[in-house]
Amino acid sequence: EPEVTQTPSHQVTQMGQEVILRCVPISxxxxxxxxxxxxxQKVEFLVSFYNNEISEKSEIFxxxxxxxxxxxxxxxxxxxxxxxxxxxxxxxxxSDGVADEQFFGPGTRLTVL
Amino acid sequence: QKEVEQNSGPLSVPEGAxxxxxCTYSDRGSQSFFWYRQYSGKSPELIMSIYSNGDKEDxxxxxxxxKASQYVSLLIRDSQPSDSATYLCAVPIxxxxxxxxxxxxxxxxx
Numbered sequence: 360e361p362e363v364t365q366t367p368s369h370q371v372t373q374m375g376q377e378v379i380l381r382c383v384p385i386s387x388x389x390x391x392x393x394x395x396x397x398x399x400q401k402v403e404f405l406v407s408f409y410n411n412e413i414s415e416k417s418e419i420f421x422x423x424x425x426x427x428x429x430x431x432x433x434x435x436x437x438x439x440x441x442x443x444x445x446x447x448x449x450x451x452x453x454s455d456g457v458a459d460e461q462f463f464g465p466g467t468r469l470t471v472l
Numbered sequence: 473q474k475e476v477e478q479n480s481g482p483l484s485v486p487e488g489a490x491x492x493x494x495c496t497y498s499d500r501g502s503q504s505f506f507w508y509r510q511y512s513g514k515s516p517e518l519i520m521s522i523y524s525n526g527d528k529e530d531x532x533x534x535x536x537x538x539k540a541s542q543y544v545s546l547l548i549r550d551s552q553p554s555d556s557a558t559y560l561c562a563v564p565i566x567x568x569x570x571x572x573x574x575x576x577x578x579x580x581x582x
Binding site: 448 | 503506508564565
């Protein structure tokens, strides 16, 4: 069964460093998403991406964040200068339609020291 | 601010009984609704989607939607210990980014 994959599973970085989180969405899906979940809190939407551009973003997704689809399979989230409060699980998701079922990857645990 | 509300629990249900999970949402214009299951330390796993008023059944799971009252529920029949998890209700925000509730922690007692 097709699934969303994410790498790395755990990333440790120093405050102020740049990190890139990687995702491979389900192959025939066209809509891609990033969410984050701070420990003990709810899952929060960051950004959606369709047709090589951002279609929607939340207030959390400020200028420190960017997304890219560098090739036909990968979808990345870059955090330019990490802060302590960026420590969270980051989930990638994909779907084949707007407001359709979204399937989540296993997540990347980001720890900022 | 568009909100999705759930009782955080824990909700404790004996094995074999029916677990009933509820969710309310603030945006009257919402058209699609999703239930996810999340085990501790894992990612959300899609359980059910529902788009129309009424019931939708899939195996031991039934989703119920009442748009007039702005609530959606999930019933789990013949509850098993493996159903013990946090159940997340999710609704698309403006376009397709999902707003999640805080989740209901369900415990199935053997």
